[in-house]
Amino acid sequence: MQLTERHHEYWRKNLVITAILFAIWFVFTFVEIWFARELNSSMTFLGFPLAFYFSAQGSLAIYVALIGIYALIMRKLDKEYGVDEGDLE
């Protein structure tokens, strides 16, 4: 079938959301690891050296949040652009 302009817009928005979440993921993974020594000596959080905190807990919680946010935003976007699957319950 021929996709409409709205369909393309939906896909572009999806790409933007994906890219933003992916960037956050990248920062809290690889940028955090790259500067781990500096973060560890800079400050403590709840008693943890900062890089230890993120690698053991903080980044993990952010991963969970990223996936949750993605599911919520996409659910809304699906409805807005009429490509949702309806109410399944």
Added chain:
Amino acid sequence: MSTPAFSQSTFNRNLKKYYTFYTGGFILFLLAIALAEQLGMSRAWIGYWFLFATIALYAGIGWMTRTQDVAEYYVAGRRVPSFFNGMATGADWMSAASFIGMAGTLFLSGYDGLAWVMGWTGGFCLVALFLAPYLRKFGQFTIPDFLAERYGGNIVRFMGVICAITCSFVYVVAQIYGVGLIVSRMTGLEFGVGVFVGLAGILVCAMLGGMRAVTWTQVAQYIVLIIAYMTPVVWLGVKHTGIPVPQFAYGYTLQKLGEVEKKITADPKEQEVRKIFADRAAAGRAALASPDKAYAEGKAKVEKNLADLKAANAPAEKIAEAERAVAAYPANVNAAQVQWRREAGLAARAAPPRPHAQAFPGADEAAQNTARLNFIGIVFCMMFGTAALPHILMRYYTTPSVQEARTSVFWSLVCIFILYFTAPCLAVLAKYDMYTHLVGSSFASLPAWASAWAKVDPSLLSIVDINKDGIVQLAEIVIGGDLIVLATPEIAGLPYVVSGLVAAGGLAAALSTADGLLLTIANALAHDFYYKLIDPTATTARRVFLSKFLLVCAAITAAYVTSLKPGDILFLVGAAFSLGASSFFPCLVMGIFWKRASKWGAIIGMGAGLGICVYYMVTRYPFFGINMPLWFGLSPVSAGMFGLPVSMITIFIVSWLTPAPPKEVQELVEHVRYPNLVGDNVVSEAR
């Protein structure tokens, strides 16, 4: 569990009811065993009860959910609600290595061990953003299905089958090894017998009901394993931090641990022990440098000692001791060299404890940067490997809709997060407990658990009074990583029933992962290889039967390979992830996000990624004996760090050089991008 006449919402309600009853029942079972322990039930019987009751339970669920229907067998009828799919994925994902090995690795290597924690959780972001919703919309049975439809042709499917089987098989061997280990610990049965008892549990379940049975068993297994992991940690947390959720408070324990580490580093008695090790290591190295001379000198020395004692008319026991030393002296230079190498290896024990929270230790800036690169390498390969392992991706075919697939990844990571953010906490608490209670205690009054475990298995715990002062120094303790989780209940002073529970949890973790993996292998062979490539006219009954038969074959082959005890299990697991990351991830993701990715791009890209990955491992991993110099000092486990970019670039270049995919394929790509497309004429979902 229900008949198709039920609506999805009734089904969901019933599920909640069943599993609430189940959890309650399991807790009652625990209380009953705890009571029986107080009344005098022996430890062996507690072990048997946990082993057989849990395996019987999983087999029972397998029996109740047996099926012949193709959609039920391959994808559990596509009506697993997201939360339950999350729990099942959690159990599928967390293997014996996560349950038993992870906290131990963290205990031994501190911050550097966190690479595994990050790597094995962050990958789910990639699954959520790039794969799960699109694969669910595509809605076939296996991962090679997607590759074949998207890129067209049997070559791609065949390569997919090969990759899926390679990754899964390497991984399943590690699981079965874990099953054998736990069963033999729990009951005292022999390792080989343990493997087959555990295997029977796996087979009953996976064979009778395929994905449907595996799903509902995995939910049950998740509940067992999470209760088992949390119970001792909560207890230890109350003891050291004063609150039952130590995960948020162990930062302060970590600080106290840092002070204890400093004290141990400066303690003169500790330094004395470390010096003894350093001297012995130096002597070993010196002897290795000129073996013949050292051998003759050493031999002369023990013999002279004996002669001197005899000449001086020394007491009989001194002479007997000297005679033993002469008898024990290596028979030839080669045997002596083995001994010297062991002595030279003691250099590791001459080092002071490394601060637990310190990132990337190393002698100089360059060594630290190499440590950082290897940390990044592990995180990178584990993450992209997560998003490529077929037994995990397959789970997202089982949800009722695209929307549910997205939420399901969320619940998966929540379920996994609970265990993974507890493991570093457990490591710190156990370490603090050990450094403050075991270190500095006297050899005459070792804690009961320490002497018990040292007796069970010296590779897990050995304590020897090196400097003969009667006090335990840290440098005198050798700990195997697996001890931490297995012995925590005893370290925390809990009744034996909790130890049984922890073993049952480890078993659940190993069994559930093995289930998922074996099913992936059997499906790749029966569905992709036999049905799609050899005999497309096969009836559904025949396909399901064949899959069950192949499952048994795969299980027996894996058990056989396991019984050979192949080398380094952790390397094998890491290798499976690197292979997955280099072969599957690029062509799956580019297939969804780039319409122009062509058949030949995928074939050559997959081959190139896999080729580089295998080449780097074979030429660098010591097992193969080639040992070429490392690139940038990156260890061969992280070969995926080269494989993945090479594969992506190859797909990109070759796709531009070859014709664009046909119109149907482009429509398929559009089809998977939208959860529901009105007027869409592509029907991909298999019923």
